Amino acid sequence: MSDGLLILQGINKIYNETSRHPVQAVSDLDLTVAAGEIVALLGSSGCGKTSTLRMIAGFEAVTSGEILIKGRAVHGLHPARRNVAMAFEGYSLYPPLSVAENIAFALKSERLNKSEIQAKVAEIAQLLEIRDILERSPGSISGGQQQRVSLARALIRKADLHLLDEPMGQLEPQLRALLRGRIKHFIKQRGLTAILVTHDQTEANALSDRIAVMEGGFLQQYDTPEYLKERPANLFTGTFIGEPPMNVFPAQAEVADDFVKLHLEEGVSLSFPTGAFSPPLKARLLREKKFTMGVRPHAVKIIETGQPAEVFANQWLGDQTHIAAHFAGQTIVSVRHDRADHAPGQNIGIELDAGDLHLFHSSTGVAFSHGGGVE
Numbered sequence: 398m399s400d401g402l403l404i405l406q407g408i409n410k411i412y413n414e415t416s417r418h419p420v421q422a423v424s425d426l427d428l429t430v431a432a433g434e435i436v437a438l439l440g441s442s443g444c445g446k447t448s449t450l451r452m453i454a455g456f457e458a459v460t461s462g463e464i465l466i467k468g469r470a471v472h473g474l475h476p477a478r479r480n481v482a483m484a485f486e487g488y489s490l491y492p493p494l495s496v497a498e499n500i501a502f503a504l505k506s507e508r509l510n511k512s513e514i515q516a517k518v519a520e521i522a523q524l525l526e527i528r529d530i531l532e533r534s535p536g537s538i539s540g541g542q543q544q545r546v547s548l549a550r551a552l553i554r555k556a557d558l559h560l561l562d563e564p565m566g567q568l569e570p571q572l573r574a575l576l577r578g579r580i581k582h583f584i585k586q587r588g589l590t591a592i593l594v595t596h597d598q599t600e601a602n603a604l605s606d607r608i609a610v611m612e613g614g615f616l617q618q619y620d621t622p623e624y625l626k627e628r629p630a631n632l633f634t635g636t637f638i639g640e641p642p643m644n645v646f647p648a649q650a651e652v653a654d655d656f657v658k659l660h661l662e663e664g665v666s667l668s669f670p671t672g673a674f675s676p677p678l679k680a681r682l683l684r685e686k687k688f689t690m691g692v693r694p695h696a697v698k699i700i701e702t703g704q705p706a707e708v709f710a711n712q713w714l715g716d717q718t719h720i721a722a723h724f725a726g727q728t729i730v731s732v733r734h735d736r737a738d739h740a741p742g743q744n745i746g747i748e749l750d751a752g753d754l755h756l757f758h759s760s761t762g763v764a765f766s767h768g769g770g771v772e
């Protein structure tokens with residue numbers, strides 16, 4: 398058994414298994430979370446991230462597979478016996494209790510005296526900006542406030558694992574940015590282990606040590622935020638992670654003694670010196686007839702001597718410009734950190750460095766090269 402505070406082994410979740418319309422929400426999921434780590438389950442709606450979290454908490458049964466927490470198989474146990482704290486997307490606060498009582502309720506098993514409980518509640522309330530609503534009832538506060546109370550109640554508890562389901566989905570962007578930093582500090586300072594579910598990659602990047610990218614019930618990649626960006630395992634992760642998304646082009650290679658050319662559509666060819674690609678990659682390109690070439694918008698350079706493209710949109714976002722152009726039969730987006738004045742209809746030149754290219758197998762989408770080397 399590999400070490401890890403949480404281990405998921407071969408997890409499958411099928412809803413309505415015996416009906417005529419079973420739904421496979423999670424497929425063959427293996428995942429290990431180390432003690433003290435913050436992990437995000439990231440993916441678009443319906444990818445299976447909430448089902449995964451609820452199976453760890455015990456609110457949903459696994460169809461098959463094993464869940465181990467600190468080496469103990471918990472998948473057959475009642476939620477209360479898993480020693481897991483969860484902040485719910487639907488909040489689930491007790492209406493008759495005040496906000497302060499709701500939070501303090503989570504400390505019930507810790508045998509603290511009244512002043513210790515008050516101090517802990519005050520500390521978490523300050524952290525999450527809910528001090529002014531502590532005496533109110535859950536029914537009289539907003540959705541965003543209820544969400545923070547649910548989060549406070551989960552974070553304040555001693556548990557082996559803290560599970561946070563879309564913890565800041567209801568909050569305004571400024572508050573979200575502020576709380577992200579505070580929550581991360583709180584978790585790290587106390588050495589807690591946390592898993593959060595989110596569809597917001599900024600939140601995943603800011604909070605987590607590692608991100609599990611899910612799509613269609615399958616784990617696509619499990620890596621650090623930096624690695625996901627620089628070495629996407631496949632075309633899905635490559636285009637899902639990063640804003641604006643990666644530009645992609647169907648391509649074919651021509652490998653000669655002193656150059657490598659990548660032929661795109663509409664007669665566009667990118668020529669690179671032979672040394673820009675490693676020998677194993679050149680050997681691979683000779684075998685790979687067609688593939689997909691990806692390049693991140695931040696790496697797309699606009700220079701006069703580049704390959705021809707025609708601008709169709711220019712958006713200034715206050716701190717960067719996104720220039721969209723027709724290039725090689727596709728759209729290419731370039732991000733500039735100044736206020737570039739390229740107008741729609743203008744002809745521009747595009748230059749790409751070999752070190753910024755990601756190459757993916759044409760049918761499987763699996764990456765075989767990043768930056769001129771072979772995976």
Ligand SMILES: Nc1ncnc2c1ncn2[C@@H]1O[C@H](COP(=O)(O)OP(=O)(O)OP(=O)(O)O)[C@@H](O)[C@H]1O
Nearest residue numbers: 412413420422440441442443444445446447448449
């Ligand atoms: N109780 C249920 N009964 C039947 N199907 C379900 C149930 N819960 C989830 N599903 C289905 O399982 C799949 C995965 O859902 P899940 O909620 O895990 O995804 P998600 O990525 O968390 O989505 P969201 O971000 O919208 O919550 C979806 O197709 C969903 O419709």
